[in-house]
Amino acid sequence: MAKERAQWTGRLGFVLAAAGSAIGLGNLWKFPYITYENHGGAFVLVYLAAIAVVGVPIMMAEILLGRRSQRNAVGAFRVLGQGKPGGRLWQGVGFLGVMTVLSSSRTTASLRDGPSATSSWRSPASWARSRITPQICRRSSASFSAIPTSRSCISLSSWARRSGSSTSGVGRGIERAAKFLMPVLLSILVMLVIYSFWTPGFGEAMRFLFRPNFSELSAGGVLEALGHSFFTLSLGMGAMLTYGSYMRKRDSIPRAALTICALDTLIAIAACIIMFSIIFSFDFEVTKSSTILFTTLPVVFFQLPGGAAVSALFYVLVAFAALTSTISLLEVVASYAIDELGWRRQRATLTMGAAILAFGTLSAVSMGGNETLSKINLIGRPSTAGVFGTLDYLASNWFLPVGGLLIALFTGWILSRDETKEELEEGNGPLGWALPLWRFLIRIAAPAAVGAIIVSVILGAEYQ
Numbered sequence: 531m532a533k534e535r536a537q538w539t540g541r542l543g544f545v546l547a548a549a550g551s552a553i554g555l556g557n558l559w560k561f562p563y564i565t566y567e568n569h570g571g572a573f574v575l576v577y578l579a580a581i582a583v584v585g586v587p588i589m590m591a592e593i594l595l596g597r598r599s600q601r602n603a604v605g606a607f608r609v610l611g612q613g614k615p616g617g618r619l620w621q622g623v624g625f626l627g628v629m630t631v632l633s634s635s636r637t638t639a640s641l642r643d644g645p646s647a648t649s650s651w652r653s654p655a656s657w658a659r660s661r662i663t664p665q666i667c668r669r670s671s672a673s674f675s676a677i678p679t680s681r682s683c684i685s686l687s688s689w690a691r692r693s694g695s696s697t698s699g700v701g702r703g704i705e706r707a708a709k710f711l712m713p714v715l716l717s718i719l720v721m722l723v724i725y726s727f728w729t730p731g732f733g734e735a736m737r738f739l740f741r742p743n744f745s746e747l748s749a750g751g752v753l754e755a756l757g758h759s760f761f762t763l764s765l766g767m768g769a770m771l772t773y774g775s776y777m778r779k780r781d782s783i784p785r786a787a788l789t790i791c792a793l794d795t796l797i798a799i800a801a802c803i804i805m806f807s808i809i810f811s812f813d814f815e816v817t818k819s820s821t822i823l824f825t826t827l828p829v830v831f832f833q834l835p836g837g838a839a840v841s842a843l844f845y846v847l848v849a850f851a852a853l854t855s856t857i858s859l860l861e862v863v864a865s866y867a868i869d870e871l872g873w874r875r876q877r878a879t880l881t882m883g884a885a886i887l888a889f890g891t892l893s894a895v896s897m898g899g900n901e902t903l904s905k906i907n908l909i910g911r912p913s914t915a916g917v918f919g920t921l922d923y924l925a926s927n928w929f930l931p932v933g934g935l936l937i938a939l940f941t942g943w944i945l946s947r948d949e950t951k952e953e954l955e956e957g958n959g960p961l962g963w964a965l966p967l968w969r970f971l972i973r974i975a976a977p978a979a980v981g982a983i984i985v986s987v988i989l990g991a992e993y994q
């Protein structure tokens with residue numbers, strides 16, 4: 531490819547864009563609710579361990595693959611796999627990523643919307659309505675929940691289009707968006723944490739989160755923590771790989787990966803502190819924890835002093851977090867079209883944005899609302915609802931963990947030690963003891979952990 535590849539303008543640009551991808555509804559909606567379901571404390575500790583053992587090493591691997599190859603997800607595996615065992619077959623991993631993005635547009639839609647079976651991307655007015663006629667609202671909102679996500683893809687496309695040529699695309703488009711959205715997001719979060727400090731439920735929330743009781747942790751909880759660590763860091767579908775391909779050689783991959791993982795984790799914990807402080811401030815029985823973000827919180831907010839303003843802030847935060855994640859999803863397929871099909875950025879983003887809109891809408895329409903939630907969970911049950919429902923099920927239950935496993939195996943076993951060492955040390959300096967540690971994690975620990983998730987999905991699917 532003769533064309534010079536676009537680059538982030540600096541280290542901060544990359545870190546913010548990648549953190550923007552990682553920080554999403556996985557942090558603000560899913561993590562608090564699975565933490566609640568798994569009784570806090572011990573689950574949080576296991577989650578932290580999963581981020582360290584699975585998340586950080588695979589994050590480093592994905593960025594490494596992108597930057598070394600200077601290619602999109604498919605091109606990266608083709609170039610790096612050349613002359614190695616498996617050769618061109620490894621490209622399949624990249625295709626898996628591209629397919630995951632296309633077919634999981636419904637999944638992201640549900641994530642953006644929360645469990646759309648029970649609630650959707652709603653205006654305050656529709657929340658109010660749903661309290662009066664929840665059933666009716668549920669029905670009507672479920673089918674169309676994919677549309678906001680897809681629509682955001684389209685508006686992003688035009689954003690990217692305005693941002694000019696393909697070489698300046700990421701720097702001027704995505705990076706600019708991240709540099710605006712992420713600081714706003716972080717400031718809102720800090721304000722909300724400070725606010726929650728004054729609520730009566732703060733103490734109980736801290737005890738719930740940080741006082742581990744291992745007798746309350748189940749094997750399923752451990753697997754859920756593992757699966758989630760993967761999802762929350764946007765690993766397994768080439769998003770980090772694609773962003774890594776725009777990273778400058780003089781920046782350090784390990785440092786960037788650690789910063790992204792730390793930011794993502796901090797924000798997940800902060801989201802828990804905020805939500806649990808508010809919920810525990812009331813004698814509120816949470817009957818369905820999966821809907822905390824979209825049904826419990828809006829009601830509770832309004833009973834707090836300054837609730838309306840806090841609530842507005844909070845949902846701006848949620849929207850921004852979802853938006854920056856969506857940008858990275860679109861970039862996986864756009865970058866593929868630009869590199870592999872020779873499209874210009876404008877055409878790539880518009881066409882792929884439209885394709886995601888079509889997929890998202892079709893899968894939303896072809897799928898029953900009430901099963902949505904199980905499809906978002908890594909350990910869920912197969913869909914019975916049409917081709918798109920099935921695709922969606924495959925994406926969230928299989929493609930992500932399988933993609934992650936293959937990324938770990940490729941980087942750990944197929945690439946040579948020297949190749950990976952060179953790329954990880956480029957812009958960082960000698961890694962010393964950290965290199966053998968990373969190699970152990972990427973070759974043994976991460977594949978074992980992700981393998982366990984896959985096995986549990988197989989067993990789970992059989993039983994249901």
Ligand code: PHE
Nearest residue numbers: 552554555556557762764855
């Ligand atoms: N990491 C995002 C979240 O936590 C979800 C995501 C997964 C985004 C994969 C892009 C790619 O919500």
